[in-house]
Amino acid sequence: MVKDKKLYNLLGVEPTASEAEIKKGYRKQALKYHPDKPTGDTEKFKEISEAFDILSNADKREVYDQYGLEAARGNAPAADQGNPFGGAGGAGGGFSGFGGAPGGGGFRSSGGGGFSNADAFNIFSQMGGFGMGDDGFTFSSSGFGGQGGQGGSPFGSSGGFRSGGGGGMPGGFGQRSQPRPDPDTVSMPLPVSLEDLYKGATKKMKITRKDPNGSREQKILEINIKPGWKSGTKINFSNEGDYQPECGARQTIQFVIEEKPNPIFKRDGNNIILTVHLTFKESLTGFEKDVTTIDGRRIPLSRSNPVQPGFTTTYPGLGMPISKSPGQKGDLEIVFKVDYPTSLTPAQKEAINTNF
Template sequence: MDEDYYKTLEINKSAIAADIKKAYRCLALKFHPNSTKEAGSADRFSQLGEAYDVLSDPRKKATYDRFGLEGLKGGIPPEFGKGGAWSSKYAYHGEPEDTFIEFFGCDNPFAVFSENDVPLQFVGLQPVVVKTQDPPVEKDLELSLDELFLGCTKKIKIYRNVMNEAGLSSVKDKILSIDVNPGWKEGTRIVFSKEGDQLGPNSIPADIVFIVRQKPHPLFERQGDDLINQTLISLEMALTGFSVNVRTIDGRLIDIPINDIVHTRYRKVVPGEGMPLFQDPSQRGDLIIHFDIQFPEKLSADRKHLIKKALK
C-alpha cells in the first residue's frame, strides 16, 4: 500500500497536533469494527492507526515530512543522519486496536448497544480523558575523545516523579545504562522512552534524551572521522626534511618521515589512523598532521648571505 498519512486522516500537511488528534478521534470511532460492518472498514481502521502513530509523534512526523514513506520505513540516508540516531527503520506494530486503546483509554468508548447487539449512533458519548506526553527532557552526555574512539558504558542515576494508581506522587531513582559505540559523534541522541517525570494522573512520562557532547582533547581535534594533530617544527626541518614521532589516540608511537618541503598549507595525511566509522568500526578515518613552522627571530648578516646563496 502506498500510504499518504495526511489523506488517510483527511487533513493537510499544515495540520497541528490538535487537528491530528481531532481527525483520528472522529474517523477511528466511525470505522471501528464495533461501529460499522461496512466492507473495507477493518483495513481503513488499521490505516488510521498507522497514520496517527506516525503523525502524532514529532520525530516520526519530521522524518516522514522530509524523507517520505521510503525514508521513514527504509531508514534515512547516512548523509542526513546524525550518528545513526535517526536512521532506524519504522514499522507499525500492526495492532490498530492498541493505538485506539492508548488514545481513548479504553477499548470501547461507545459501548451502547441495542437488544440485538447492533451498535447505535454515538449519541451521549461520555467524555474520554486523553493522556498526553510532556516534551522530552534533554541532557548533555559529556564524553572524551578516547571514550568515543574505544566505546564504553556509562551508568547515569536519574531522579524522577512517579505516580501510583491512587494518584500519589513520589520521587524515585533509577540507573540508566548507555552503551557508547565507537565512532559516535557530537550531537548523537540517545532516547530513553517514558523515563522522565510524570507530572499528573493524565500525563504520560516524558522521554529522556541524552545528547553527546565531546570534551576537548590535548593532542587531537576531530573533524568528522578524521583527527587533526598540530606539530611544531623549525624552519630548517621544513626545508631539509625530518621525521616526526606522533602518539596515536590508542597509545602507539608512529614515526612519519617527511621528505617534502613543508609550507604553510602543507598537510601530511596518514590513512587509517583517525576515528572508527560508526557504520563500520573496523574502518577508520585519517590522521592529518598540520605543521607550525617556527621562524628564527633574528638573523645575522652572514647568515642572511648564506641563506640567499643557498636558495639561488
C-alpha cells in the same frame, strides 16, 4: 476496488499486500523516519505508524479500502453517500456499533481524539523498536522504556496501548475521549572525550525524578556510546523522567553528545587531524620523528627535503570509525606547522643571506 492508496504508499506496499509485507513495509519506513535518526521526520513517522495501525487490523483495513481514511479513523461520512455505517455515531462519533473480530490484530491508539505522536512511539515500541533489525541504536531495558528494552514507549512498561474507552473495533472505533498530551522531553548535554567516541564506551548517569506520588527517587541510566558517534547525536530514554499527571506518563530524558576538546587531535567529520610542529631548521633540512595515533600505534615520519608550512599527508583508514558503515574508518591527516623564530642574530641573518 481500493478507494484510497495513500496508506499503502506510505508503507511502500501494494493494496494486495499480505500481513507480513505490511509489517516489513512498516519496519523499513519506521526505522528510516524515526525522529532519532539522521533521516528522521516526526510527522512522516506519525503518518507511517497510523498507516500500520489501520492496515495491520483486518476490520479497519476493510473499512479503509471501501470508504477511505476518514472512515477508518472513525469519522464516518453520511449514510446517503453509500456508507452503511454513516448513521452509527455521525461524523467524528466513531462506529459505536462496529465490533472488532475476536482476537483481531491491529493496535489501539490513545483515545479516538486523533492519532498522536505518543501512539506512534508506542506502536514502534510494541513492534520491537530499534531491535527490528536496524543497525542503529540499541539499548538495555532502561533505554527507550519499552518492553524488551527496545523502542520508545511513552506509556511505561506495562505494555499495551491506551483504549479510547467504549467498545467497538480496536484502534479507536469505540466511544471517543479527549486525548492526553504527549510527555515532555528534557534534554541535557553529555560531554564525551574523543577517545571514547573513537573506541566506544558506557556511561552511567544518575538522575533524580519525581514519582506519581510527588516524592523524589534516584535512578541510574546506562548509555552505550557507539564508536564513531558525533556531537549532536541524541539518545532518548522514554518514560524515565518526572511523572506528569496530565500525560499519565513520565518525561523523556534526552542526552545530547558533546565532544570534549582534545589537546592533540582534532576531528573533522570522519577524519582526524594531527598537527606536527617543525622548527624552521627542520622544515628546511629535514627531520625524523615518530607520532602516536589515537589508537596508540606509532607512525615514523621522515623528510630530507624542505617542507612547506601547512603541507598535509594523509593516512587512509586511520581516522574515526564510521558508525553507519561498520568496519570502515575515515582518514588521519597529518598537517605540518613550521614554528618560525621570533628573532635572528646577526650571524644567522648573514648565513641566510649568504646561502639563499
